[in-house]
Amino acid sequence: MARGKSVGSNCVKVAIAIMLKAVILIGGPQKGTRFRPLSFEVPKPLFPVAGVPMIQHHIEACAQVPGMQEILLIGFYQPDEALTRFLEAAQQEFNLPVRYLQEFVPLGTGGGLYHFRDQILAGGPEAFFVLNADVCSDFPLSAMLAAYRREPHPFLLLGTTANRTQSLNYGCIVENPQTHEVLHYVEKPSTFVSDVINCGIYLFSPEALKPLRDVFQRNQQDGQLEDSSGLWPGAGTIRLEQDVFSALAGQGQIYVHLTDGIWSQIKSAGSALYASRLYLGQYQLTHPERLAKHTPGGPRIRGNVYIHPTAKVAPSAVLGPNVSIGEGVTVGEGVRLRESIVLHGATLQEHTCVLHTIVGWGSTVGRWARVEGTPNDPNPNDPRAHMDSESLFKDGKLLxxxxxxGCRVRIPAEVLILNSIVLPHKELSRSFTNQIIL
Structure with a gap:
């Protein structure tokens, strides 16, 4: 898309390309504790969901928006080999600059945006998307951009609906139903406020950084009252939700774009498994080449299944629905696998049964063993239901x-592992039920 601009008295039209950017907030190792032990081996944003790293879904969506110039990742992770390799591969695949900007300290959901404002605004983008890494979505970015261009405002939030009980776990939005202006915003309220919730996907104009500057300056002034040195380190920490959205709601600056597409948070391993199911379903439309097909002499495929090209799957195995098999995985004869993620280098020996499970990198499940979890799915009879926030314990018992x-776990033959978490590098000798095996 281009805009015309008249220059001089002869009214010559000069085309100016519209340029967009995207920022993905990936957090840091101090977050994602509910994702352990999986986050011990790889930064949570790189955990494979439906066969590709979690944030690759974000990058793919951003790269499809016309005019996308650059994608920036902001977080507090050390730039290790895995992250560097991912960034290099993403740049080659999408032919876009994909850069990581590391915070010097954790700066909250808005602090990194303000700290790296010069990099975000370099080149004069029309607007920039901001996406939390720990969400699963079909990312209706083009629809958000169209809504923004019809009526530009500093902040456009993507919203969806939740039931009354679950809405308390999210940022709640009270909108004007005619104009879609956000009149009131409360993060995780104690009582019901609205059934419209914040998806953690935004489109900001460059002017959106001015309220972030105001919060920074206010934090700095408050800190100086407590610290006479004037070097208060907390000034850079800005919470988009509480410090900006709640404060500016009702002032004509924040608007919401509602979606009825797929959306879920990815806060835990259970929600990663659910997100994998959602993305595998999306592949029917977006990436049919990623879905395994039932072929003569091959394994039996039921529903949506992803199999990495390097995986070796015996023809008598039965896979699906909602299965993701990673690089170099070996699946033996007679294996039954459903609603599971099997990670790089794992081995499922003959006649293993794996249900509602994540099998860690390089782990081995012995012959005739059964490894099973209990599904924690949204209520299928409530179209507005989302994944419940999972807690590992209730009343002192493992839920x-x-x-x-975990990584490199060895499960012996002919045992049952049910509703349990096995930490990395464990070699089990018997069955376990409802336990964390340290």
Whole structure:
């Protein structure tokens, strides 16, 4: 898309390309504790969901928006080999600059945006998307951009609906139903406020950084009252939700774009398994080439299944629905696998049964073993239901949940592992139920 601009008295039209950017907030190792032990081996944003790293879904969506010039990742992770390799591969695949900007300290959901404002605004983007890394979505970015261009405002939030009970776990939005202006915003209210919730996906104009500057300056002044040195380190920490959205709601600056597409948070291993199911379903439209097909002499495929090209799957195995098999995985004869993620280099020996489980990198499940979790899905009879926030314990007992095998776990033949979490590098000798195996 281009805009015309008249220059001089002869009214010559000069085309000016519209330029957009995207920022993905990836957090840091101090977050994602509910994702352990999986986050011990790889930064949470790189955990494979439906066969590709979690944030690759974000990058793919951003790269499809016309005029996208650059994608920036902001977080507090050390730029290790895995992250560097991912960034290099993403730049080659999408032919876009994909850069990581590391915060010097954790700066909150808005602090990194303000700290790296010069990099975000370099080149004069028309607007920039901001996406939290720990969400699963079909990312209706083009629809958000169209809404923004019809009526530009500093902040456009993507919203969806939740039921009354679950809305308390999210940022709640009270909108003007005619104009879609956000009149009131409360993060995780104690009582019901609205069934419209914040998806953690935004489109900001360059002017959106001015309120962030105001918060920074206010934090700095408050800090100086407490610290006479004037070097208060907390000034850079800005919470988009509480410090900006709640403060500016009702002032004509924040608007919401509602979606009825897929959306879920990815806060835990259980929600990663659910997100994998959602993305595998999306592949029917977006990436049909990623879905395994039932072929003569090949394994039996039921529903949506992803199999990495390097995986070796025996023809008598039965896979699906909602299965993701990673690089170099070996699946033996007679294996039954459903609603599970099997990560790089794992081995499922003959006649293994794996249900509602994440099998960690390089782990081995012995012959005739059964590894099973309990599904924690949204209420299928409530179209506005989302994944519940999972807690590992209730009343001092481990809650039944999906089973997680950490990296390089060895499960012996003919045992049952049910609703349990096995930490990395464990070699088990017997069955376990409802336990965390340290």
């Amino acid at each position: 039944p949940a999906i089973t997680i095998l």
